[in-house]
Amino acid sequence: MIKAIKGTKDLLPADNPRWRFLEETVRRIFENFNYREIRTPIFEETALFARSIGEETDIVSKEMYTFTDKGGTSITLKPEMTAGVVRAYVEHSLGSQHPVTKLYYISPMFRQERPQAGRFRQFHQFGAEAIGSSSPVLDGEIIQTAYDILKALGLQDLTVKINSLGVPADRENYKQLLRNYLNDKKDKLTEDSRKRFDKNILRIFDSKAESDQELIKNAPMLIDHINDESKNDFEVVKEYLSKVNIPFEVDPKLVRGLDYYTKTTFEIISGKVGSQSALCGGGRYDLLIEQLGGKPTPGVGFAAGMERILLACENENSFTVDEPAIDVYIIRIDKELGLEVSAIASQLRRKNFTVDYDYLQRSVKAQMREANKLNAKYTLFIGGDEYKNGMINLKNMETGEQTNLPINDLSRVIDNLKA
RNA sequence: GUGGGCGUAGCUCAGUUGGUUAGAGCGUCUGGUUGUGGCCCAGAAGGUCGUGGGUUCAAUUCCCAUCGCUCACCCCA
The missing domain is CATH 3.30.930.10 (Bira Bifunctional Protein; Domain 2)
Structure with missing residues (x-):
């Protein structure tokens, strides 16, 4: 892999x-x-x-x-x-x-x-x-x-x-001061710091070794020069x-x-x-x-x-972000609905709602579980007798409240979503 | 470049003084009757036990190598 x-x-x-x-x-x-x-x-x-x-x-x-x-x-x-x-x-x-x-x-x-x-x-x-x-x-x-x-x-x-x-001139002068200070202590430095001594002596100050820190404790400081x-x-x-x-x-x-x-x-x-x-x-x-x-x-x-x-x-734990959530999850009740669900989703998406639905022909229960996992604020049930009568059912997932609304007047659904 | 720790299911981890079909929790999927979530219950799927070699009747377990991850040094954000 x-x-x-x-x-x-x-x-x-x-x-x-x-x-x-x-x-x-x-x-x-x-x-x-x-x-x-x-x-x-x-x-x-x-x-x-x-x-x-x-x-x-x-x-x-x-x-x-x-x-x-x-x-x-x-x-x-x-x-x-x-x-x-x-x-x-x-x-x-x-x-x-x-x-x-x-x-x-x-x-x-x-x-x-x-x-x-x-x-x-x-x-x-x-x-x-x-x-x-x-x-x-x-x-x-x-x-x-x-x-x-x-x-x-x-x-x-x-x-x-x-x-x-x-x-830079301050630094060059100071480096010489530091070299003079450390010269007789050089063999007590760690191996890494001996390399620093030759390459970039200032970095000896970065050393995490206690022995080095002890040696430079009383060294002259650049800030004073x-x-x-x-x-x-x-x-x-x-x-x-x-x-x-x-x-x-x-x-x-x-x-x-x-x-x-x-x-x-x-x-x-x-x-x-x-x-x-x-x-x-x-x-x-x-x-x-x-x-x-x-x-x-x-x-x-x-x-x-x-x-x-x-x-x-x-x-x-200095800040928290909101859990992701969607506005609407559309539940397809009848498998033979074809692209009706997609068409309704499309209308809502174009009105700037976050909308999703099932692509796997799953059971209503499975769709509801998915809606719940996605933190859907609403579910929209499409199918059955209601749909035959031109109605769809909007459910508020927090309160459980359900409302029947006419399918050909999605603006009323949208009003409900905005409320 | 140097040193330490660790590699078992998607995730977090048990396990083996070497011995039958390798486990849990979480997650996933399905179901708990006709079209409704969270909680609960039942079931299922999912694993070359990192890889290769060695020892052994037998290795996830012991040994070696290797790869990967991780922490620390160096240095830097």
């Missing part, structure tokens, strides 16, 4: 009401903040991701779905959205229409990793990018959209973590969050993995989703657009993992 590819999932009819609720919430809140939707292709030239996310990152170096198409171009299924959005922003000169462009998206992403709780090979993110202003107010606003969406979904167990990475502008901006972000009643923690150890971040970074984590606890993450990327061939333009954004969010919602 052929099964879905590892790390991919079918979203079955029973799953989709929850997904739709999530998507509707996302759209509503982004649009309240005047973000407009952007959809970019599912794949891009590989070079786009290599140049933006960074060659040395795990995403680019080992997690991308990359193949060569028949024209010999290296293509990659998008592992994240910022690169594609920025590419589209530059390609279509969106910045020439409004000085600040606020975009949101909902889209599948692809990364070839080992799946685990809250991690998939095809997964879905929503997110936003606000391009064209370096104002830290936008950093705050971006964090607020993410937070407000999670809150609107009913989530409680949330922690907002923020940090500032400063400008950023320039004045970054410091001031960070203060504004904190003020903004306080003004809009978003509780947050400054986490100097929050160093995010993608190369393009500058200044503000943030994450919102849940205590309810297992080890992969980040529901969303993002930050400012003031140099990325220039790097991708645009005019120097600052930007800030985030991405949120929808599977993780829904997992958190399930585990917190």
Whole structure:
């Protein structure tokens, strides 16, 4: 039997009401903040991701779905959205229409990793990018959209973590400080962290090993070595969050993995989703657009993992959706009625009612059981003496009340349904 | 890439110190009289016991391999 590819999932009819609720919430809140939707292709030239996310990152170096198409171009299924959005922003000169462009998206992403709780090979993110202003107010606003969406979904167990990475020069100076600090402790680090020491020393802060955490406990922190502008901006972000009643923690150890971040970074984590606890993450990327061939333009954004969010919602039982129900189930009493049932169903469907009926010539009892399973609000009995006399019978499934109505005047049936 | 756990009916799971026709609950279907649901009752369908090999008179059970799922590490949403 052929099964879905590892790390991919079918979203079955029973799953989709929850997904739709999530998507509707996302759209509503982004649009309240005047973000407009952007959809970019599912794949891009590989070079786009290599140049933006960074060659040395795990995403680019080992997690991308990359193949060569028949024209010999290296293509990659998008592992994240910022690169594609920025590419589209530059390609279509969106910045020439409004000085600040606020975009949101909902889209599948692809990364070839080992799946685990809250991690998939095809997964879905929503997110936003606000391009064209370096104002830290936008950093705050971006964090607020993410937070407000999670809150609107009913989530409680949330922690907002923020940090500032400063400008690239700050980071380079700081890395040297950290190397000096850790140099004589290097052999006490775990093997993974010794690799980080050489490759990307900041990531030692991400280590989950207690021994590593102990070693870096008293290390110098990047937040203490950023320039004045970054410091001031960070203060504004904190003020903004306080003004809009978003509780947050400054986490100097929050160093995010993608190369393009500058200044503000943030994450919102849940205590309810297992080890992969980040529901969303993002930050400012003031140099990325220039790097991708645009005019120097600052930007800030985030991405949120929808599977993780829904997992958190399930585990917190944070919202419920209505059970699916239909308006009318038509019961065929006589088997020889032919297409009469279909004709009546058709009239009601064209009046915008949700209508279904039996296709298997089953007994009235079986049809009623089906109507009940479908949560039909009404059943319509067609056949027998009534039908010969031009009448049909409408039954309210909740009250059990039944009414005879003339078949050639379906508008009366419709009036009854609307009542 | 590394490590742990688990693979028995559509789903959730029993079971076997190796021994006849492999079970339950839920779900599905049919029925409980002439044309009416939910509750209840009766019956039925549905299983290569993940796959391949080995040990044995005999394997769902023991051993090996393999595939799949899952959780964790790495990293990230």
